[in-house]
Amino acid sequence: MTRRENDGQVLDRLPATADERVVEGRATRREVVGWWVDRFGLEPATFDGHTFWEKGAGKVWAFAADVGSPADVEALGMTFLRTRQEHWKPTTDAVQRFGRGATRNVVVLDDADARAFLRGETTDPDWDGDWGYLAVAHEIAGDVEPVGVGLYLHGELRSQMPKGRRREL
Amino acid sequence: MDPLARYEPLVDDAEAFRAACERPLPSVVRVNGIKATPDRVARAFEAAGVGFEPVGWHDGLFRLADDVSPGNTWPFVHGWVYGQEEVSAVPARVLDPAPGERVLDPCAAPGSKTTQLAALMDDEGLLVANDSNLGRLSALRSNAERCGVTNVAVANTDARHLSLKPFDGEPFDRALVDVPCSCEGTVRKNPDALEEWSLSHVEGIAGVQRAILARAVEVTRPGGTVVYSTCTFAPEENEAVLDGVVADHDCRLVEFDVELEHVPGVTEWDGERYDPSVRRAKRIYPHHNDTGGFFCAKLEVGA
Numbered sequence: 001m002t003r004r005e006n007d008g009q010v011l012d013r014l015p016a017t018a019d020e021r022v023v024e025g026r027a028t029r030r031e032v033v034g035w036w037v038d039r040f041g042l043e044p045a046t047f048d049g050h051t052f053w054e055k056g057a058g059k060v061w062a063f064a065a066d067v068g069s070p071a072d073v074e075a076l077g078m079t080f081l082r083t084r085q086e087h088w089k090p091t092t093d094a095v096q097r098f099g100r101g102a103t104r105n106v107v108v109l110d111d112a113d114a115r116a117f118l119r120g121e122t123t124d125p126d127w128d129g130d131w132g133y134l135a136v137a138h139e140i141a142g143d144v145e146p147v148g149v150g151l152y153l154h155g156e157l158r159s160q161m162p163k164g165r166r167r168e169l
Numbered sequence: 170m171d172p173l174a175r176y177e178p179l180v181d182d183a184e185a186f187r188a189a190c191e192r193p194l195p196s197v198v199r200v201n202g203i204k205a206t207p208d209r210v211a212r213a214f215e216a217a218g219v220g221f222e223p224v225g226w227h228d229g230l231f232r233l234a235d236d237v238s239p240g241n242t243w244p245f246v247h248g249w250v251y252g253q254e255e256v257s258a259v260p261a262r263v264l265d266p267a268p269g270e271r272v273l274d275p276c277a278a279p280g281s282k283t284t285q286l287a288a289l290m291d292d293e294g295l296l297v298a299n300d301s302n303l304g305r306l307s308a309l310r311s312n313a314e315r316c317g318v319t320n321v322a323v324a325n326t327d328a329r330h331l332s333l334k335p336f337d338g339e340p341f342d343r344a345l346v347d348v349p350c351s352c353e354g355t356v357r358k359n360p361d362a363l364e365e366w367s368l369s370h371v372e373g374i375a376g377v378q379r380a381i382l383a384r385a386v387e388v389t390r391p392g393g394t395v396v397y398s399t400c401t402f403a404p405e406e407n408e409a410v411l412d413g414v415v416a417d418h419d420c421r422l423v424e425f426d427v428e429l430e431h432v433p434g435v436t437e438w439d440g441e442r443y444d445p446s447v448r449r450a451k452r453i454y455p456h457h458n459d460t461g462g463f464f465c466a467k468l469e470v471g472a
Contacts, residue, residue: 049293050319062319063319063320063322064292064293064294064319064320065294065295065320065322067295067322067336067337068335071322071335073322073323073324073325073335074303074306074310074323074324074325075310075321075323076321076322076323077318077319077321077322078314078317078318078319079314093314093315093317096204096247096248096315096317097204097317097319118246140213140216140243140247141209141212141213141216142209142212145247147246147247164311165246167240167241167246169241169242169243
């Protein structure tokens with residue numbers, strides 16, 4: 001039997017496009033890849049080897065292989081993107097993994113602000129780009145490296161580092 | 170009870186063995202190839218004034234200075250490094266998985282070897298990480314995510330009865346069977362490891378180990394590779410387990426190289442005799458390379 005409602009305990013593969021959507025409100029593969037490409041300027045081919053899954057209310061997972069759907073396992077790959085809300089939100093782990101290829105909506109913090117961001121604090125960097133969720137990065141060992149997700153609103157950058165990932169360095 | 174005394178007849182230098190077991194272990198990190206290179210990690214540690222030195226036999230392992238807490242460094246935050254005991258980096262290299270393969274890690278949590286396998290696979294192919302303990306699986310998931318691993322399917326079943334059904338019914342190319350054990354070889358890290366030691370525990374867990382290894386052999390394709398490892402010295406949990414599985418499963422022990430000093434598996438213990446091929450397994454004692462103790466064997470599944 002085909003379920004038409006999302007079961008939060010089960011990993012279901014995302015439909016490729018809206019035409020194939022059965023479960024109400026579920027994001028499609030095209031939308032999910034399109035979001036990352038639009039938001040961060042990534043090459044669409046970045047995700048050619050990945051399948052995308054929903055488990056939990058709107059939690060989308062990126063998996064570098066494929067198995068039958070629904071998947072009878074606890075987890076597939078990494079949590080990637082939060083959907084089913086007005087503004088989709090990338091995860092810290094996805095920004096760390098895929099954010100290196102980003103060409104826009106990346107704010108690069110100086111050393112002191114990067115440490116404050118990692119502590120979970122709000123900072124006030126120079127930024128005249130979009131508001132919303134940004135990839136937050138800093139310079140380390142000769143290159144720019146993403147740290148996590150920041151919410152830029154009303155002229156300030158609110159750290160979205162999960163509590164368990166915050167550090168005092 | 171002094172469990173280590175049991176093994177003095179097996180080691181070449183009982184005094185050095187004993188002394189090494191009493192020394193604390195240095196803190197070691199492994200560079201995560203999915204996100205970083207040894208050079209970049211070295212540059213970041215140098216810039217932050219973190220003391221470290223390469224281990225010599227493996228480019229991607231750094232011993233840290235005594236005052237360093239690896240979790241509180243930028244390379245850790247970025248998932249560039251994983252705190253892992255030096256000798257426990259051996260079995261994934263012996264398994265040597267390639268990108269695109271199907272690989273099983275039946276006793277995976279908390280994930281040091283799983284993340285190493287994913288890196289050796291360039292995060293491509295299917296890596297099934299199973300563990301019977303749901304709490305430890307949550308640690309595995311957060312470790313894998315921090316390391317940027319996306320090719321892992323996390324399962325919560327009893328490894329003795331692992332089913333291929335969730336994985337399209339297809340067998341694996343390789344399996345890394347790093348079983349729960351009495352952990353005698355981790356005494357340098359956990360001095361308590363020997364306090365609860367008992368022969369009945371060793372004998373009980375050996376039955377579990379044998380069933381897990383047997384199941385891994387069954388779900389690996391003909392010609393595929395299975396690596397068996399423990400962090401313990403007890404032959405009951407090592408050579409005896411191999412002896413039992415090669416006797417009633419279509420698989421054989423094969424030769425392999427490791428860069429660390431080691432001695433061959435033992436063929437006699439406590440009145441028992443094992444299949445002579447268990448000599449192809451390797452015992453790494455703490456005094457050999459100033460590491461924890463370890464046991465590792467490589468099997469080829471019958472073609």
